[in-house]
Amino acid sequence: PQERGFGASAAFATSITKAFFDYVKAPLSPKQLKHFTDLAEGISHGSASGLDAATVGSDDPIWFVKNETLTAFKMTLTGTLVVADTGIHGQTMHAVNIVKSNLDDDYDLTWQKIVHLGQIAEKVRADLTHNHPEHVGLLFTAAHHELQSLGVSHPKLDNLVNAALHAGALGAKLTGAGIGG
Numbered sequence: 412p413q414e415r416g417f418g419a420s421a422a423f424a425t426s427i428t429k430a431f432f433d434y435v436k437a438p439l440s441p442k443q444l445k446h447f448t449d450l451a452e453g454i455s456h457g458s459a460s461g462l463d464a465a466t467v468g469s470d471d472p473i474w475f476v477k478n479e480t481l482t483a484f485k486m487t488l489t490g491t492l493v494v495a496d497t498g499i500h501g502q503t504m505h506a507v508n509i510v511k512s513n514l515d516d517d518y519d520l521t522w523q524k525i526v527h528l529g530q531i532a533e534k535v536r537a538d539l540t541h542n543h544p545e546h547v548g549l550l551f552t553a554a555h556h557e558l559q560s561l562g563v564s565h566p567k568l569d570n571l572v573n574a575a576l577h578a579g580a581l582g583a584k585l586t587g588a589g590i591g592g
Contacts, residue, residue: 417494417586417587418462418463418464418466418467420451420452420455420456420463421448421451421452421459421463421464421466421467422463422467423451424447424448424450424451424452424455424464425444425448425464425467425468427451428443428444428447428448428451429444441468444468445461445464445465445468448464448467448468449461449464452464461481462475462481465481469483470483471483471484471485471486472484472486472536472539474536484536484539484540485540486539486540487539487540487541487542488538488539488542488544488547489542489544490544490547490548490581493575493580494586495571495575497565497567497568497571497591498567499565499567499590499591500591501587501588501589501590501591502588502590502591503587503588505590506563506588506589506590507588509561509562509563509590510525510561510562510563513561513562521561524557524560524561525561527557528554528557528558531550531553531554531557532554534546534550535547535550535551535554538550544581545581547581547582548580548581548582548583549581549582550582551581551582551583551584552572552576552582552583552584554584555572555583555584555585558584558585558589563585563588563589563590564585564589564590565585565589565590565591567591568585568589568591571583572584572585
């Protein structure tokens with residue numbers, strides 16, 4: 412679904428590109444696929460980061476750090492990841508503005524939360540690589556609480572997280588920019 416933080420437009424562009432090349436029985440290199448997906452993403456979003464295009468075009472998870480090269484990594488996780496949708500469209504710009512406002516109001520505390528989220532992400536990547544699903548779950552939940560404290564969650568997202576945890580999930584968190592999705 413669109414505007415849910417899962418790269419739907421990039422997935423659609425990738426699928427259509429593959430379908431057209433398949434239809435005319437033409438070879439499609441990864442470089443060409445990325446080019447056409449990025450082109451469509453640019454039309455859809457104006458200035459796409461390329462992250463969604465790289466992610467949907469990869470067989471492995473992608474590690475993203477701003478101003479660094481995207482890198483794939485192997486995931487050996489034996490746990491199951493479940494995706495739930497609130498039915499609410501994501502509000503990326505609103506979420507970004509909330510964080511900007513938090514930075515203006517209390518830079519040090521807000522930046523500390525952002526750094527902590529980065530540290531959690533590093534640990535999640537290691538745990539996904541080394542198959543530690545229980546710890547991944549704890550980290551997901553910790554990240555969700557940090558995102559709540561930044562003001563980018565939503566009551567429906569919080570309800571889904573709580574429902575997952577009460578149903579026995581090892582952890583749960585929002586994805587994408589938050590405030591919906």
